[in-house]
Amino acid sequence: MRTTKRLPRIRHLLIGAVLALGLPCTALADEQKPPAKPLDVKKAFSTICGYCHGDYGRKPSKAPQLMNSARSDDYLFNIIKNGKPGGMAAFSSAFTDDQIHQIVKFIRNLKPDEEPRNP
Incomplete structure (x- = not known):
């Protein structure tokens, strides 16, 4: 028992x-x-975004000029992440939210005659 x-x-x-x-x-x-590898924003922009936005987004190309954009950071973030029907592809599967914020910061720091730098 x-x-x-x-x-x-x-x-x-x-x-x-x-x-x-x-x-x-x-x-x-x-x-x-292992920690996530930091994004080389300049290289990513050149190889991925540059196909449509050309010259680091400083001049109109197949897609609009991004330098000095009047659009808000939130707008740019959402367009990069979710895309735009009939326009830009979504990149939510290619970049994390943090990386997209880095890309937006890169766009905001573009200057007409300077070599772009990573934020």
């Missing part, structure tokens, strides 16, 4: 031990992920 009362206790202790030993391992796995 005593053994039947101990079985549930032992089972709970074993489950607790397995969980206690397993959780730190998952935490270590998360910590060991």
